Amino acid sequence: MNERLENDKMRTLKRIEGHLSEIKWLILLLIATVAFPPVSWVFLILAGVIIISALFGAGLASVINKIRK
Numbered sequence: 001m002n003e004r005l006e007n008d009k010m011r012t013l014k015r016i017e018g019h020l021s022e023i024k025w026l027i028l029l030l031i032a033t034v035a036f037p038p039v040s041w042v043f044l045i046l047a048g049v050i051i052i053s054a055l056f057g058a059g060l061a062s063v064i065n066k067i068r069k
Helices: 001-037 037-068
Strands: none
Touching: 001 037
């Protein structure tokens, strides 16, 4: 039981680290968009791709967890 709880904690921490990494990239893309207006559309597209992939990943993880239970 205790080992399972530890595994759940580690998985949650890794998931949080992944989301923090995505947030870091979004902030960097926002700074780059402000700093380089002529190519801002490229940065905005990249930010959109990151957001969509994060949402899809979270949704997929939720579905997998529901199937697993």
